[in-house]
Amino acid sequence: MVSSEHNTIQNRAHYDALYSKLSIDGLLRKLERLDAFLADATATDTSWVCMYQDHFKDRLQGAKVLELGCGDCTNAAVMAALGAQVYANDISDQSGVLIKALNAQADFDYPIQYYQGDFLNLTIDETDFDFVIGKAFVHHLTHEQELAFLDKIVRLLHPEGEVRYVEPAINSAFLDALRWMVPVPGRPSSLQVSRFRAWKALDPHPDRDNSGAHYKRVGQQYFKDVLIVPIGALERFNRLFPKAKWNRAFRRKAYHWERFLPSFLRYRWARTQTIVYRYPKSQL
Template sequence: MNPIPPNITQKNQDHYNKRYATVSIAGIEKKLKNLEAFLADATTTDTSWVAMFRNGFKDQLHGKKVLELGCGDCTLSAVMAGLGAVVTANDIAEKSGEIIAKINTEKLTKTPITFIQGDFLNRQLPANSFDLVVGKAFVHHLTHEQEAAFYQKIAHILKPGGEVRFVEPAVNSKVLDALRWMVPVPGRPSSLQTDKFKTWKEKDPHPDRDNSSAHYQKMGLRYFQEVKVIPIGFIERFNRLFPKSKTNRAFRKKAYQWEAKFPSWVQRSFARAQTVIFRKPKE
């Protein structure tokens, strides 16, 4: 296994420790106290939640051993534990561990969450030990070499009947991707602002890599017998044009319903994101 290079690890640690320093435990607690209402809204409106919880994911969780890679602000880990899963969470950011510690101290979930801090590839975990391995917006932080090493280890620790489920950006159209970079979002300038964009890019922790559906399909088949990639968000992505509108969330919810009426090749070609599912690890 090739560990993540120290310079990349430190760059990501610094970036995400700063980002997660402001995470509200009260906000997580509010979601857990109103879990059904939160999920009813989030899993029909917010891309990462819709993509993660599609195809009966919620019903798979109770009593299952789940590993979340790149747990970040720990909301997903907390929700899964709130639904009865036995969750182990991993992140390179120390702040994520502090959030998990507060969740456990305040007993916000049905079962305590185990936190593993640092490089996952350097952690010794038993074979066939997890029913589910999940991650939201995690894999695209890895180089292709690191991604391969992760998949190899995940295949080792996943139970034979288990499932891997990642939600990742989808880049299947170079034209749409170029347009996406042109639209500024909080914390990221438009690519048309050449100097500012260059400065931002130098600090960005994401490596230059292939995030196409074809890439995830091909890479996954190296280590798993079954791979399924489900696109999402090719209409929903346009909500960014009116982020402060009162109708924004209503548009997003409707967009997922409209998308389902289009052929799969259209959905994949123009998707904003994708659910990547691996099953049946290869020996």
């Protein structure tokens, strides 16, 4: 099993290299056409569909938000443009470079505040956050780190605050095995045994439980209200025809069609899940 310390080092190296290739030009273009960007992304792209469901956009004006694993900073920039007071954290130095450039060139009501480094080792002076959020970052943590994060988060949240994660959903061993068989850019098929083994050795994701049941069980240790919303039971099949002109149209329709599936199929087949924790137990 990978140690938590080694996992952090591996993630930092991976994302420093990845984000060093980014510039804010694309981010600024998205902010210039924010309404159109959000209308498309929150209807089509899974992580945005998940994060922005339940009128999340409308709840951001003036809200105090801590984003963990802010990565390429797109979501941090969007929330700031929507009027939120955004505090962003990532282990990558390069995320901080992007935040600095954004603050210099974008017209935010509240400049984004950046915390660089391992969240568990940082002193966060602010408290009473309305939201602590993360898009696809928890599955980069070991189970030990995940619990330590939640222990710290509950001390930073407002008594009626909310944690909102978007994470992969691994609720079917069969579908998970099929997923590994389908190659995607940067990742070979598991059927290409030697290439897959070499890729896996460099993969920054630890082996861990990413099922809805796991997130529900963990959340109930710290929060009174836990909601797991599986998404992408049909949308996931868009990966079978990634270059089709109608791919994005299929994805938008798939989110609608899957509502008619029985709940156990939506859960078993889900590609992604929104995880919502409310009302920290330590503050009740």
